[in-house]
Amino acid sequence: MQVTETLNEGLKREIKVVVPAADMESRLMERINDSKDKVRLKGFRPGKVPTAHLKRMYGKSFMAEIVNEIVTHSTRNVIAERDEKAAMQPEVVMTEDQDEAEKILAGEQDFAFELKYEIVPQFELQDVSDITIERPVVEVADEEIEDQIKQIAQSARSYETKDGAAEDGDRVTLDYLGKVDGEPFDGGKAEGANLVLGSGNFIPGFEEQLIGLKKDDEKTITVTFPEEYGAEHLAGKEATFDVTIHEVAAPQDQELDDELAKKLGLESMDKLREIVRDQVQGQYGQMTRQKVKRSLLDALDERYQFETPEKLTEAEFNNIWNQVTADLERNGKSFEDEETTEEEARADYQKLAARRVRLGLVLSAVGEKAGITVTDEELQKALGEQLRRYPGQEQQVMEFYRNTPDAVNALRAPIFEEKVIDHLMEEVSVNDKTVSKDELMADDDEEFGSSTATGGDDA
Known part of the structure; x- marks a missing residue:
């Protein structure tokens, strides 16, 4: 097998692979000889079918299997031997000429194909111990808990x-x-x-x-x-x-007493207050987590500036754009209603897509270096959450994930990302700052997240 690099430009690579016809014929004969004792044909005793007859009957189908195996194994091996990492599944380009294809399947012509792909850019991970993150924290007032309980009392009266x-x-x-x-x-x-x-x-x-x-x-x-x-x-x-x-x-009238708590299945009003406080603190904790994560990603974005794979960025942009246009259509709005134009919006979201891909690659590299993985238990928990979203359709959902590796990766990616964020939070400096509820709940101008499409255990 001859492997020749035909393009090396930025992150783009093109590799030509040629398997001589003699090698293809040799592989075919191995396959035919291996099948002699397995094939059962009328008029022939087991193991006595002539090789020429087997080749005439099964040669093309066997050769088609060989072609698929070569493409699959070569794609993985060639990239590994070059010590490269493909950003997405490589594109395989084979002849579309019917006569050439017939000759290849007949073992009369070299089998040649091209691999086209982009590599994951190389970058050096930086020390983050000098990064300082401000963590906004809301102190839950007793009055807020009482207001929440009053609302509960209204629904229970x-x-x-x-x-x-x-x-x-x-x-x-x-x-x-x-x-x-x-x-x-x-x-x-x-x-x-x-x-x-x-x-x-x-x-x-x-x-x-x-x-x-x-x-x-x-x-x-x-x-x-x-x-x-x-x-x-x-x-x-x-x-x-x-x-x-x-x-x-x-x-x-509904009194705020133990009778209310018992009506709700709790033993006392103190227990109800404890549960409500935990719920309110949990809601604020989620908002705090989002703000801290945003700040951390902003800090990483300032430190890492490198070219992102074009197709990976394009795929991320398409995901964002489809969501944006769907939201506009659902709400009956246009880009003009958002005080922008489609052209300006595209440019902004292309920058966002590049940022997400870049940060996804950084988080993937950090997680890989730290040995972070997603456990089967964590993946099963995420799958369970998906099953609960579709009551009565559990079997179909299970079949979907069983037959769709990309969907499983989509479950794994956010788990991996959050574990990497936790790891980084242990390395940076975090200063708590008490803020009001309104300050915490205030929306950021834009949602600049990260994409871990290439992250997780499969990175």
Whole structure:
């Protein structure tokens, strides 16, 4: 087998591989001889089928198998022998000429093909001990916990039927039938539905028009679906609802005591406060984690500037762009609504894609050097989370991941990334800074994450 480099330009590589016809014929004869004792043909005793007859019957199919094996093994071996790492699966280019292909399968012509790929750029990992990260921390006030418990109490309180008109905060039991242009629409009908007025659970303007109604009252109300409503056929449309009230019930006072906790399945109010505090601290902890990670990635981005593989960056850009355009379409917006143009947006997101790829490569290298891996247990946990998202379809989801290696890698990548971030956080300096809830929850201008498409155990 002859291996010749035909292109070495930046990160791009092209390699020509030629397997002489004599070698192809030799491999074919080995395959035929190996199959003699396995093939069963009518009119021949086992092991007595003439070689020429086997070649005539199975030569092309055997040679096709040999071609596939050569391409698979050569691609991996050639790159490994060159001490290179392909950024993505190499492109294999073979002849498209039918006559040439027939001659190759017949063992009458050399088998030649090209490998085209980009390599992962080489860079030196830098010491990060001089990086200082500010970690925003919110101190959870007792008042916030009490406010959360009051909201819980409101959802757990009971209602008592009353005479008279419905007021804000009352619960009404009603039937309704929604129509657009006089025609009922899917999902616009319910019987015996419960609705707490002022909860904001229905279309804006719906609940307000029920205030003042009494038991057995009937009314037709008119509302307009929001422009960003999830169902496209209803978004922005005016609709009428024929409403019948069956009951009006007033909320009963709910004391913040152990009885409330027991109603929620807990032994005491102290336990409820403990759980609520843990939940609130957990929510703030997630936001703190995002801010700290952003700061760390920003610091790494300043230190690492190198060319990224073109196709890998293009793939990342396409992922981002598809999401951006889908969001715009779903919300009925354009680039002009976002005070930009498509051309400017493309340029910005191409920079973002390059950053994500570059940081993904850096994190991959850091993780590899530190010996970070994703365990089977961690992967199974991630898979379990996916299964819970699709109740009743667990078998199909399992089959999908079993047959789709890229999907498994997509589960592994974020786990790997978070473990690398944890590793780096132990090496940098971290200073805690107490901030307000609003400061912590404030959105960054843009989401500059990283891509670990080449990271993880398969890096």
